[in-house]
Amino acid sequence: MSSGHTAADGAASDLASAYDTGEALTALVRRSNTLVFCGSGGVGKTTTAAVATMHAARMGLSAVVVTIDPARRLAQALGVTELGDLPRLIDPHLWDPDGERAPGGSLAAVMLDAKSTFDNLVQKYSAGPEQAERIIDNRFYSNISSALSGTQEYMAMEKLYELHEEGEYDLVVVDTPPSRNALEFLDAPNRLTRFLEGRAFRVLTAPARGGMRVINRAARLFLRTVSRVLGSEVLEDVVEFFAAFEGMYEGFHERASRVRELLSSEQTAFVLVASPRRDAIEEAEYFAEELAAMSLPVAAAVVNRLHPRFHTSLAEATRLRAEGLARDSDDTGDGATAVARLSDLYANLASFQEVAFREEAQLERLRKLIGDAPLARVPFLGDDVHDFATLRLLEDNLFPQEPT
Amino acid sequence: MLREVMDLPSLLDSRVCIVSGKGGVGKTTVSAALALGCAAAGRRVLLVDVEGKGGLSALFGASPLGYETTTLAPGVDGRVVTPDEALLEFLADHNLTWLSKRLQSMNLIDVVASAAPGIKDILVLGKVKQIERSGAYDLIIVDAPAAGHTLTFLGSAQGLLEAVRVGPVLTQAREVNELLTDPARCKVVLVTLPEETPVNETSETADALVDMGIQIAAVVVNGWYPGGPSVTVEDVTRDAASAGIVVPEVEAESLVEAANFRAMRHELQLHQLGRLEDLLALPFIVLPFLFTAALGREELDVLAAECASQAATLEGAA
Numbered sequence: 001m002s003s004g005h006t007a008a009d010g011a012a013s014d015l016a017s018a019y020d021t022g023e024a025l026t027a028l029v030r031r032s033n034t035l036v037f038c039g040s041g042g043v044g045k046t047t048t049a050a051v052a053t054m055h056a057a058r059m060g061l062s063a064v065v066v067t068i069d070p071a072r073r074l075a076q077a078l079g080v081t082e083l084g085d086l087p088r089l090i091d092p093h094l095w096d097p098d099g100e101r102a103p104g105g106s107l108a109a110v111m112l113d114a115k116s117t118f119d120n121l122v123q124k125y126s127a128g129p130e131q132a133e134r135i136i137d138n139r140f141y142s143n144i145s146s147a148l149s150g151t152q153e154y155m156a157m158e159k160l161y162e163l164h165e166e167g168e169y170d171l172v173v174v175d176t177p178p179s180r181n182a183l184e185f186l187d188a189p190n191r192l193t194r195f196l197e198g199r200a201f202r203v204l205t206a207p208a209r210g211g212m213r214v215i216n217r218a219a220r221l222f223l224r225t226v227s228r229v230l231g232s233e234v235l236e237d238v239v240e241f242f243a244a245f246e247g248m249y250e251g252f253h254e255r256a257s258r259v260r261e262l263l264s265s266e267q268t269a270f271v272l273v274a275s276p277r278r279d280a281i282e283e284a285e286y287f288a289e290e291l292a293a294m295s296l297p298v299a300a301a302v303v304n305r306l307h308p309r310f311h312t313s314l315a316e317a318t319r320l321r322a323e324g325l326a327r328d329s330d331d332t333g334d335g336a337t338a339v340a341r342l343s344d345l346y347a348n349l350a351s352f353q354e355v356a357f358r359e360e361a362q363l364e365r366l367r368k369l370i371g372d373a374p375l376a377r378v379p380f381l382g383d384d385v386h387d388f389a390t391l392r393l394l395e396d397n398l399f400p401q402e403p404t
Numbered sequence: 405m406l407r408e409v410m411d412l413p414s415l416l417d418s419r420v421c422i423v424s425g426k427g428g429v430g431k432t433t434v435s436a437a438l439a440l441g442c443a444a445a446g447r448r449v450l451l452v453d454v455e456g457k458g459g460l461s462a463l464f465g466a467s468p469l470g471y472e473t474t475t476l477a478p479g480v481d482g483r484v485v486t487p488d489e490a491l492l493e494f495l496a497d498h499n500l501t502w503l504s505k506r507l508q509s510m511n512l513i514d515v516v517a518s519a520a521p522g523i524k525d526i527l528v529l530g531k532v533k534q535i536e537r538s539g540a541y542d543l544i545i546v547d548a549p550a551a552g553h554t555l556t557f558l559g560s561a562q563g564l565l566e567a568v569r570v571g572p573v574l575t576q577a578r579e580v581n582e583l584l585t586d587p588a589r590c591k592v593v594l595v596t597l598p599e600e601t602p603v604n605e606t607s608e609t610a611d612a613l614v615d616m617g618i619q620i621a622a623v624v625v626n627g628w629y630p631g632g633p634s635v636t637v638e639d640v641t642r643d644a645a646s647a648g649i650v651v652p653e654v655e656a657e658s659l660v661e662a663a664n665f666r667a668m669r670h671e672l673q674l675h676q677l678g679r680l681e682d683l684l685a686l687p688f689i690v691l692p693f694l695f696t697a698a699l700g701r702e703e704l705d706v707l708a709a710e711c712a713s714q715a716a717t718l719e720g721a722a
Contacts, residue, residue: 042428042602071601225503231570279459280428308665310658325649338643342651342659345640348632349662351695380665382672386600 011311022400024374028299029056029399032269034164034262035173038291039273040283044304044378046070048273049175050078051394053107054095058395060102061170065109066159068152068175073386075111083113085120087163094388108169114155118145121158125251134244140237161259269299274366276303276359281366288369298370302398303363305380307355315353322346412441412715415687416543416621418591419536420583422558424548424609425595429602430626432459433699434595434691435547437707438624441715443479444708447542450535451482454528454549465701477701481541487524490531498572522560523573529561529580536589555612558584558592562616584618591621598625598673598680598690607683622687624711625677629693631670635663689714 029035029052037049049065056063064087067080075081079088087108092099095107119136126132135141145151156174163172227235262268270291274284288298312318325343367375378397381390416438423435439449450473453460458468464476469484476482495504536544549557561584564577583590592613596606610620637656644651651659681688691707 040427042426072604073600222503222506225500229498229500229503229571230573231568234568275428277428308661310661312655312658328647338647339649342640342643342647342649344632345635345659345663348630348666349659352662352665354695380669382668 014309018377018400019402021374021376022398025052025300025376026055026059026399028269028271028374029171030059030061032267032299033171034160034265034268035171036160036263036268036270037173037175037273038270038284038287040280043273043275043280045273046175047074047391047394048271048302048304048378048398049173050074050109051391051398052271053109053171053173054388054391055395055399056171056173057105057107058096058101060105062104062106062168063108063171063173064163064169065107065173065175066112066156066163067109068112068156070111070175071386077387077391078109080109080111082111083116084110085113085116086110095391097388110159112152112156112159114152115142115145117155117159117162118151121252121255122248125248125255127247131244131248135241138237138241138244140234140241144241157259157263158255161255161262164262264294264296270296272298272301272366272370274301274303275305276307276362278362281362284366285369298373300374300376301366301370302376302378303366304378306359306377307352307380309356310349310353312349315350315357318346318350318353322350410715410718411445412438412712413445413447413543415715415718416442416545416591416593418587418589418619418621419542420532420544420546420590421593421621422546422548422590423593423595424554424557426602426605429595429597430691431595432547433463433704433707434593434624434626435545436460436463436704437691437711438593439480439543439545440477440704440708441711442543442545443477444712447479448540449480450541450544451476451480452532452535452544452546453482453484454486454546456484456486460547463699463701463704485528485531487527490527491524494527494530494572494576522556522563522577525557525560526564526573526577526580529557529583530576533580533583536583554609555616558613558618559616585616587619591619593622593624594620595624595626596680597627598676600676603676603680603683606680610684610686620686622689623680623684625680625688625690627693628677628690629666629669629673631674632663632666634667635660687715687718 035049035052037045037052039045046067046069049067050070053063053065065078066087067075067078070078070080072081077094079090087110090107090109092101092105092107096105122135122141123129123132126135153176156176160172160174163169223235272284272287274280284301291298322343325339325346329337329339329343363375363377376398378394381393381397421438423431423438425431425434435451439451443449451460453469456469460482461467461469461474461476464480464482466474466476466482469482471484471486471489473481473483491507492501492504495501532544532546535541548554561577561581564573565581568574568577594606594610596602606623610623613620637653637660640651640656640659644656677688677690689711691710694703694706696703
């Protein structure tokens with residue numbers, strides 16, 4: 001931390017670097033048309049995405065946030081308690097009560113409905129309403145569109161692309177779902193088209209195309225066994241689905257590659273969100289590596305819920321002081337209770353200094369990972385965020401502005 | 405009739421205990437602490453990792469767990485049960501090894517998994533059920549999948565019962581459902597933090613589990629801050645003067661900031677714990693926030709002892 005400097009020096013330089021970071025993040029929001037927030041669950045990803053979108057709106061941009069699984073009270077604040085297809089505008093009085101926003105600023109939000117986004121996609125690429133209906137009514141399709149791992153991620157990207165293409169928004173922000181297989185969402189369009197085009201497709205559609213007679217014995221045995229294990233109805237659904245999907249692969253594939261193009265564009269920025277815990281930082285490291293492997297740089301990182309920092313002596317010294325005082329307070333005397341109280345305060349400070357030290361070590365790992373990209377530190381600010389007042393407070397911490 | 409004392413094994417009195425909670429709440433740590441606590445009371449415990457991420461074995465200072473059983477501590481074994489391996493074993497048990505090769509070579513596992521969602525979870529829980537049936541352990545603690553997957557994971561059996569009408573998968577789903585809904589064989593421990601969103605989600609999860617007929621053994625509230633008074637710089641200066649100690653001003657400010665942060669966190673947590681206790685009439689265990697640098701065996705022992713001593717203060721039905 002600030003060894004070799006006075007406490008005041010340390011505080012002043014921290015403040016200066018916080019302003020630099022805030023400026024860099026504001027610039028990032030201004031120059032991007034797409035922001036993707038990545039991070040493990042429980043680190044404040046949804047909230048951070050909402051704050052960044054609100055900040056953009058206050059800067060005069062028309063901004064929309066696609067949110068996936070917000071905590072109920074945050075969803076209520078954003079007015080998106082139900083899944084939807086169309087973003088809903090949020091009353092400016094809520095996020096800009098003092099009318100300070102730059103002209104043109106607007107804030108909208110939508111809670112992703114993966115199934116209906118997928119349905120729309122099917123309707124768009126089907127030859128006609130009849131084909132679309134055959135697919136949408138299929139039980140296997142309804143499993144894929146609601147339960148296949150990666151579908152939600154895929155549809156988040158699809159929604160992102162759709163909103164971007166419509167051109168109504170200057171900035172589209174997406175908060176990605178907590179995904180065990182971290183970057184599934186980026187590969188999601190490819191994964192799904194691969195899945196639809198693969199050998200599975202050929203084996204399974206063979207009966208529908210040419211009847212059971214023409215497929216080879218091995219495939220027939222395979223199908224029979226699968227239906228013995230899972231039941232024939234399940235298999236029939238699958239076969240029907242693949243048959244119905246015929247002719248749509250090209251459209252899906254092309255769409256997926258355009259989504260991918262948008263994600264790799266210069267105006268798309270990826271922001272890592274983490275808490276200063278080891279597991280969250282490890283998840284962030286994983287995200288950063290996967291992004292790097294796809295030549296997608298990390299544009300910024302945000303670490304939420306930091307414990308306070310202290311510009312005094314090291315934890316070890318504080319701990320020794322606490323222990324010394326504890327021994328003194330054992331000798332009965334007039335000052336005993338006062339000494340005991342001070343000993344407790346020193347011991348408590350030492351504990352938080354240790355936590356701060358440990359968090360700094362985690363931040364250092366993140367810092368190395370993201371190079372020159374801005375790293376924002378957001379302190380623990382009390383209770384969870386559930387209204388615009390707290391979102392504004394977070395905004396002040398995420399995008400601090402030097403008083404002029 | 406109420407009994408005065410309870411111990412950890414009688415709190416976790418089912419043969420399978422599924423530890424669940426959102427990512428970041430310390431589910432793996434709690435699983436390990438509960439295992440150690442029950443082993444200390446003489447139980448043979450198996451810890452099951454369903455993700456194979458390695459966090460569990462690292463806590464014990466052991467190398468990553470595999471599909472084979474390893475000893476992690478006296479009385480505590482550990483192993484991984486992942487869907488892919490459970491599937492191979494399931495097919496082998498049904499004389500279908502050739503099918504598993506074909507499924508893999510054609511990348512069809514995803515097709516099968518989507519045709520019957522939940523099949524992967526069923527395979528994992530089916531394997532747990534098989535271990536339970538073998539009687540090799542008094543208690544099997546399952547570190548359940550993270551994130552919002554708890555209900556999907558535990559609901560997979562009931563979902564499959566509706567989707568699949570015949571065959572060995574149906575049998576498996578039925579048996580898993582029997583295991584999950586029999587409190588003598590299986591209970592859930594919910595792990596959470598004393599914060600607003602985790603409290604809300606835990607209460608919703610608990611309600612959903614009750615609807616599914618799955619019993620909850622206890623709620624473990626993790627990351628509990630110690631309490632302490634709020635103070636001002638004047639308080640510190642007065643105490644320093646009366647004790648005849650010099651406390652520099654900057655240091656006094658840090659002492660005050662740290663004390664007030666502790667008091668603020670504690671107050672928020674008290675409020676949230678109170679809400680959770682109002683929402684759920686279940687036994688609670690509250691584990692301290694650990695200020696120490698890294699979690700290892702020593703910290704696990706502290707938490708295990710804490711679990712045991714709190715279980716002893718709970719009143720249970722005899």
